[in-house]
Amino acid sequence: MIVGLLIITSANGQIKIGENPQNLDPASVLELESTSRALVITRVTDTQMNNIVPLRGALVYNTDQECIHYYNGIGWVNICEALDNSFTTTTEAIVNTASEDNTIAITQVDDNYNFEVNQIRGENVVPRTLFGSNLAIESITDQELQNGSVTRAKLAEGSTGISGELLRWDGAVWTLTNENSLNISEVDGEIGNEVTGPADGTLELSGGGITGNPFLLDVSPDGITNAELADNAVTSNNIFDGTILDADIAAAAAVQGTKIAPDFGAQNVSTTGTLNSGSATIAGTISSTGTATVGANTITNIDGANGQVLTTDGAGNATWQNTSSAAVQTTTAIDGNGLAATPLDLADNAVTSVKIADGAILDADIAAAAAVQGTKIAPDFGAQNVSTTGTLNSGSATIAGTISSTGTATVGANTITNIDGANGQVLTTDGAGNATWQNTSSAAVQTTTAIDGNGLAATPLDLADNAVTSVKIADGAILDADIAAAAAVQGTKIAPDFGAQNVSTTGTLNSGSATIAGTISSTGTATVGANTITNIDGANGQVLTTDGAGNATWQNTSSAAVQTTTAIDGNGLAATPLDLADNAVTSVKIADGAILDADIAAAAAVQGTKIAPDFGAQNVSTTGTLNSGSATIAGTISSTGTATVGANTITNIDGANGQVLTTDGAGNATWQNTSSSTVQTTTAIDGNGLAATPLDLADNAVTLPKIADGTAAGQLMQWDGINWVLIDDGALDVTDEIVFKGRVLAASGVTGAYTINDPTITATSIIQLTVEENPSGNPIIIQLTNQGLGTFSVQINEFTGPGFTEINANWQYIVVNP
DSSP states (O other): OOOOOOOOOOTTOOEEEESOTTOOOTTOSEEEEOSSOOOOOOEEOHHHHHTOOOOTTOEEEETTTTEEEEEOSSSEEEHHHHTOOOOEEESOOOOOTTOSSTTEEEEEETTEEEEEEOOOOGGGSOTTOOOGGGSOTTOOOTTTSOTTOSOGGGSOOOOTTOOSEEEEEOSSSEEEEEGGGSOOSOOSOOTTTTOOOOSSTTEEEESOSBTTBOOEEEEOTTOOOTTTOOTTOSOGGGSOTTOOOGGGBOTTOOOOGGGBOSOOTTOOOBOSSOEEOSSEEESSOEEESSOEEETTEEEOSSOOOTTOEEEEESSSEEEEEOOOSSOOOOOTTEESOSSSSSOOEEOTTOOOGGGSOTTOOOGGGSOTTOOOOGGGSOSOOTTOOOOOSSOOOOSSOOEESOEEESSOEEETTEEEOSSOOOTTOEEEEOSSSEEEEEOOOSOOOOOOTTEESOSSSSSOOEEOTTOOOGGGSOTTOOOGGGSOTTSOOOGGGSOOOOTTSOOOOSSOOOESOEEESSOEEESSOEEETTEEEOSSOOOTTOEEEEOSSSEEEEEOOOSSOOOOOTTEESOSSSSSOOEEOTTOOOGGGSOTTOBOGGGSOTTOOBOGGGSOOBOTTOOEEOSSOEEESSEEESSOEEESSOEEETTEEEOSSOOOEEEEEEEOSSSEEEEEOOSSSSOOOOTTEESOSSSSSOOEEOTTOOOGGGSOOOSSTTEEEEEOSSSEEEEEGGGOOOOOSEEEEEEEOGGGSBTTEEEEEOTTOOTTOEEEEEEOOOTTOOOEEEEEEEEETTEEEEEEEEEOSSSEEEOOOOEEEEEEOO
């Protein structure tokens, strides 16, 4: 029930609010009476109060000071402080070491506060009030003097009439010393005249030792000898470029990374140490069994539970956290709604070509019986070994390297055995197409270290490893007419495009390194490197011999000389023993491990393909860009810069606690705020996405823009007991909350008493009463005196002094049923 009051005041009127309005003291202007309600005066802050300049005696309640203030005509006074008389003092001295101002010590004991002088600072002393007589001897030490407090004006004057005196410490005290007593050699103003000359021939002295021509020291020509050179003073720049190769470098040399060309081609780079780099671009897959650090962010190597997301705590630690249990929006590519009953799943046929990241399919992903068509495979395997236990069929094959076979090899009518001969034996034909290893002649020949063996049967002559190189054959020296009729003309001399024709040739088969598990068979000749092997069988006992021009024929053995190429000088007899030709010493002739890091030029840029990429436990470091194919890192990935995976750039700036790594769709991954742990929400969403407080729509979150549009103008939403439905406004049965209202004339009342009867009135109806102005101008009040089912009564009184008088007056009412 609500009681409405209207109080009209006159210039000399009185007002009473609350209970017993008929009892108003004649001396009161305003009276408040209530046993259940309180008077609340104006509530203001410090700033608001200080902006008010009221009449003297005004009252406010200061919410900052939490106390009533009154205005004394000059300023606002805090009543709480003005009336507080609990502050007393005592003469008892108690030191307060925790006081803010060390000059006065204040200590509280119960309700008493003790004051005493504590420490007097320089700023507390009146200038020129302390004299020497006030200070004890040696009472002022460096602890009492502030830095910079002793100025020149504070120093005592020197000896009267003597200028140039200096303060000098004699080991015990500061004394006055004349500058003439100081031992100063430079007194003539000539700079440089103290140099007397170099101690030996490494330096030379020039100049006259006078102003404008001072003495100068310089290094003498050839003055620096081994005696003056420090260890390692001769840098690698003094070593002839290009002479140092891989095998010449000591195993412990630790060649600096800046001296190595960082392109390792298709080789695997391996180290159990730490891999440090600047920006790293990896075209394949990054794999790490340890943690991965990007900037200040450490990504755990512990796998999260199903459905968790990677979240940072703001201290550089990324861990797996639970997501919300609420459902998510999906496209038709995803089955399910994300709840426990129907978890999200990839829809059938949802993975199209565009959904698969380039290069993401590995060998293990393809079924063993998939039988991928050869037309779908790029046939260039780079430096990889190609292996098959089946039959290798091809058209013409060019192999640039070595042909290797674990079975026999048939060239024309010659079958070459796959059984290795004894040390020093030669491959010999029996004239019937069978080539076997046989001992050579028993005669001996003179050789150099370029030839292995001594020419006897036990150790027949053999060319040392790597003694014959292709550079020993003069470029362009072999002409077409020099090649045997049965030899294969080089492919570079033949137009290689044969269209759809079958190609048949008795020429050379060249290829890269080939390993064939079966038998090599050829009806023509076979060329290995520069050597052409004939397809004509030799006579019994002959040996396959080269003429030094790339032609291998069957020849009788010799008891005096050996067949050589141009890589060997001499003929093997005593007068001209075999010797290695000029420039025949390649890098393999240098003792392994003889070359150290300092011997390699700083700009040598050794090709990565010439370096074994396994660095063991060494740390590999570069400030350049690290490019590789797929990279598997068994330890921890650490980067102080950003990390780029595919098109995604991961920031090296640590996120705040609870943020998650989020992409903007343009390749930039940044840390974004979640609700508190896992997902990013606005104030429209309650919860933090964890199991204890799952995401939920916040109260009042559904605003008008969030509600879907209706289908026709004037529609309303109504709850039908199950759902919200759209209805036409004409179908709505609306009952006005105001059940009735009216105006009552003064004449219908009896001494201010009125009764209204209506069946719509209830005991809980809200009744608003308004009394109209009385012509006399005295204050009047209207009060609800009774309310029940179907009726209510009011009483009107006028204040005429010294009390109230019951009168009739015009009034109005409004009855509302809640």
